[in-house]
Amino acid sequence: MIVEINPSEARPIYLQIMDEVYRAVVVGELAPHEPLPSVRDLAGRLAINPNTVKQAYRELEREGVVYTRRGMGTFVSDGLAPRAGRDRLARQIARRALREAYRSGIDGEELLEAIRREGSPERGRNDSGEDGS
Numbered sequence: 001m002i003v004e005i006n007p008s009e010a011r012p013i014y015l016q017i018m019d020e021v022y023r024a025v026v027v028g029e030l031a032p033h034e035p036l037p038s039v040r041d042l043a044g045r046l047a048i049n050p051n052t053v054k055q056a057y058r059e060l061e062r063e064g065v066v067y068t069r070r071g072m073g074t075f076v077s078d079g080l081a082p083r084a085g086r087d088r089l090a091r092q093i094a095r096r097a098l099r100e101a102y103r104s105g106i107d108g109e110e111l112l113e114a115i116r117r118e119g120s121p122e123r124g125r126n127d128s129g130e131d132g133s
Contacts, residue, residue, distance in 0.1 A: 001030055001037065005046055010099075013048055017056035019092055022065060025076055026089045032078030036066060039074075 003020040005013050024030040036042075039057065043050040057074050060066045068074045101111040 003037075003042060003046065005048070013046075014052050014056040014059070017042075017046075017053060018060055021056070021060055022092075023089055025065060026086055030076045032076050034076050035072075036074045036076070 001021070001024050003017060005016045005020070007013065009016065021030070021036065030036070036057065037045070039050050039053045043053045046053075057066060057068070061068055061074070064077055064079055066074050067077050097111060097115075098108060101108070106114075
């Protein structure tokens with residue numbers, strides 16, 4: 001499992017870890033009963049305090065996304081409904097996009113219209129990702 005965090009982002013790191021684990025579960029990168037990296041391992045890879053990883057894992061367990069087996073580690077639960085998980089993941093992505101849009105002076109309607117344009121098959125994009133106009 002690949003976990004990416006952004007230390008300069010306003011959201012606390014433990015929430016970023018939670019989102020990354022949740023995303024990995026929803027998209028099938030982590031299967032039910034598959035182990036998560038140990039707290040020490042993940043903290044070492046991310047160069048963060050192990051307590052931050054512990055906090056993320058505790059919250060994920062409280063939400064029913066993972067479970068802990070004493071002495072064995074933390075594992076993915078099998079109770080996450082795929083549709084509910086995708087809906088939650090979409091809302092998380094939307095919140096992050098809105099936060100970034102507001103910081104850039106763009107309101108929700110402008111962002112939504114830009115997403116619609118980018119998502120349309122006839123959007124006329126070139127290889128650089130810029131509008132063809």
